[in-house]
Amino acid sequence: MIRVSSVLLAAYVLASLWFAAFVYDRTLKTELRVLQENGTVRLSEAASRLRLQIDGFREQANFIAHTPSVTTAMAADDWHRVQDFLVNFSLTYGASQIDLVDRTGAVLASSSPKKSDKTPSKTLLQAALNERLGFEHAIEDQKRVIRLSRGVRLSNEQNDGAVILTVDIAELEFQWPVTPEPLIFYNQNAQAISSNRPELLLLSFGDGSEEGELDLRRNRTLAGFETWAFASRADAPQEALVLSKKMPLLLLNGQIIIDIASVLATARQRTGLAAALALVLGLVVAIAVQQRRRFALEAQQSATLEARVEERTKELRAAQDELVEASKLAALGRLSAGVSHELNQPLAAILNFSENARKFLERKQSNRIDENLSEISNQVQRINRIIGNLRAFARQESAPNERIDFNEVIKSALALVDDELASKRIEVLLDLPEGSVFIVAGKVRLEQVIFNILTNAIDAMSDTPERRLSIEMTVVRDNATLIVRDTGPGIADPDRVFEPFYTTKDLGASKGLGMGLSLSFGIIQQFGGTLSCRNLSAGAEFKLSLPLMEKQDAE
Ligand code: ADP
Numbered sequence: 001m002i003r004v005s006s007v008l009l010a011a012y013v014l015a016s017l018w019f020a021a022f023v024y025d026r027t028l029k030t031e032l033r034v035l036q037e038n039g040t041v042r043l044s045e046a047a048s049r050l051r052l053q054i055d056g057f058r059e060q061a062n063f064i065a066h067t068p069s070v071t072t073a074m075a076a077d078d079w080h081r082v083q084d085f086l087v088n089f090s091l092t093y094g095a096s097q098i099d100l101v102d103r104t105g106a107v108l109a110s111s112s113p114k115k116s117d118k119t120p121s122k123t124l125l126q127a128a129l130n131e132r133l134g135f136e137h138a139i140e141d142q143k144r145v146i147r148l149s150r151g152v153r154l155s156n157e158q159n160d161g162a163v164i165l166t167v168d169i170a171e172l173e174f175q176w177p178v179t180p181e182p183l184i185f186y187n188q189n190a191q192a193i194s195s196n197r198p199e200l201l202l203l204s205f206g207d208g209s210e211e212g213e214l215d216l217r218r219n220r221t222l223a224g225f226e227t228w229a230f231a232s233r234a235d236a237p238q239e240a241l242v243l244s245k246k247m248p249l250l251l252l253n254g255q256i257i258i259d260i261a262s263v264l265a266t267a268r269q270r271t272g273l274a275a276a277l278a279l280v281l282g283l284v285v286a287i288a289v290q291q292r293r294r295f296a297l298e299a300q301q302s303a304t305l306e307a308r309v310e311e312r313t314k315e316l317r318a319a320q321d322e323l324v325e326a327s328k329l330a331a332l333g334r335l336s337a338g339v340s341h342e343l344n345q346p347l348a349a350i351l352n353f354s355e356n357a358r359k360f361l362e363r364k365q366s367n368r369i370d371e372n373l374s375e376i377s378n379q380v381q382r383i384n385r386i387i388g389n390l391r392a393f394a395r396q397e398s399a400p401n402e403r404i405d406f407n408e409v410i411k412s413a414l415a416l417v418d419d420e421l422a423s424k425r426i427e428v429l430l431d432l433p434e435g436s437v438f439i440v441a442g443k444v445r446l447e448q449v450i451f452n453i454l455t456n457a458i459d460a461m462s463d464t465p466e467r468r469l470s471i472e473m474t475v476v477r478d479n480a481t482l483i484v485r486d487t488g489p490g491i492a493d494p495d496r497v498f499e500p501f502y503t504t505k506d507l508g509a510s511k512g513l514g515m516g517l518s519l520s521f522g523i524i525q526q527f528g529g530t531l532s533c534r535n536l537s538a539g540a541e542f543k544l545s546l547p548l549m550e551k552q553d554a555e
Pocket residue numbers: 452456457460486488489490491492497502503504505510511512513514515516517518540
């Protein structure tokens with residue numbers, strides 16, 4: 001189990017790492033591509049802007065070369081007029097200097113008050129004299145300039161001179177909009193001739209290993225893109241994309257440097273999110289797996305428990321069955337002992353009386369024979385009664401219930417024990433409600449129950465000095481309750497008195513077999529009532545409750 005868990009954990013960690021790496025790489029690729037596209041657009045915009053600016057000056061050179069006011073004045077050697085024109089023109093249209101030179105390059109007229117004796121470069125002059133538009137850029141005394149030239153023709157055969165326009169690049173940069181990325185235009189010597197960052201000007205493209213070099217170095221390849229870094233500049237991007245564009249017409253090479261810090265931050269952020277997602281997913285899966293395991297374990301445990309409970313129940317049932325069998329046998333034993341005891345006595349008496357009768361017959365004493373015969377008949381009746389009791393127990397005799405007066409039943413049961421009460425000098429306290437208390441029950445059976453309770457009470461008081469029998473009936477709500485109290489020694493074991501064959505009386509000497517109360521209990525239950533007992537401080541109490549007829553009707 002442990003091995004499986006650790007393999008799963010390792011697989012999960014690997015999958016999470018792979019997922020995070022995938023998200024990082026994917027984000028970098030997409031975002032760097034977007035950055036590259038945007039940068040290319042911005043570099044193209046900047047290049048077009050510079051071209052437009054320079055084109056304006058080209059047109060100016062064209063215009064000056066062909067304007068009649070210049071050519072006419074030149075033809076008439078009116079250099080003052082030419083100079084005035086050039087000054088006005090440069091002031092109006094922004095060229096920093098306009099010179100008019102002859103075929104050798106010597107300055108004939110200039111917009112600048114300090115007429116320099118410096119001749120223009122050969123390429124510039126040749127281009128103009130050969131009917132082309134000359135173009136070059138130069139760095140002079142830390143000043144970055146663009147020069148444009150155009151031939152001036154006085155006669156038809158050839159160009160007699162040229163217009164040279166000098167433009168200060170700084171003036172052009174001044175018109176550029178502010179952009180966050182460094183923009184650099186390099187000349188043919190890879191020297192930064194123009195830039196929107198003054199600190200980068202005049203540096204040549206390189207890794208900073210030599211004096212005057214830009215310290216831009218190749219850094220690494222990131223998601224398929226080459227990145228660059230400035231080695232020492234604190235304010236420069238830590239890591240950047242460098243995009244270039246060749247501008248052959250202007251003899252320049254444009255470059256834009258785009259900081260990728262935001263892309264790296266986005267990639268880190270998304271990777272963090274992916275890792276968090278993987279963690280949450282992992283946790284959810286782990287919890288689900290844990291839950292499933294717990295449920296499975298619980299199901300297994302409850303199945304085992306159920307099986308054990310079933311097994312124990314079977315065992316218990318078997319034990320119970322055995323007990324029941326044993327107690328049945330014991331009860332049967334007690335019953336046969338009791339029955340044989342009970343029957344033995346009258347049978348012995350019958351034997352005795354019949355032998356006596358035979359003797360009296362021999363002696364012809366007919367009156368004594370009669371006595372013996374009636375004794376025999378008494379004993380047979382006694383046997384009958386015992387057998388009747390047994391039969392009642394066996395069959396749980398059930399005559400139909402009828403509407404009877406509880407009071408009347410109590411009185412007739414009491415009448416049955418009247419003689420015994422008197423002979424044993426038992427005081428009777430009778431407290432019954434006036435009138436009738438109607439219940440639905442079997443009259444004979446109820447009488448039997450009450451008779452049994454009364455005879456038990458009488459038996460209990462046979463050896464006590466104080467002999468009082470209290471019979472009281474109360475009617476509370478829907479129930480009539482008969483309470484019989486005696487002043488005997490109390491019940492030896494109140495929990496067992498309703499068990500069949502439970503008796504504390506000597507077998508044979510009594511009239512019962514320990515069946516009276518158990519029979520009574522069953523009979524009262526049949527009537528929908530209850531029978532209970534308890535010990536008092538002196539004596540025992542039996543309580544018999546039966547529902548009143550009105551309640552039964554209502555139901
Ligand atoms: P039996 O009268 O044959 O013993 P019962 O079922 O009527 O059978 O009574 C069972 C036992 O309950 C009696 O043997 C006796 O121990 C006990 N008992 C019943 N009534 C009383 C009573 N009023 N006082 C004390 N013990 C009683």
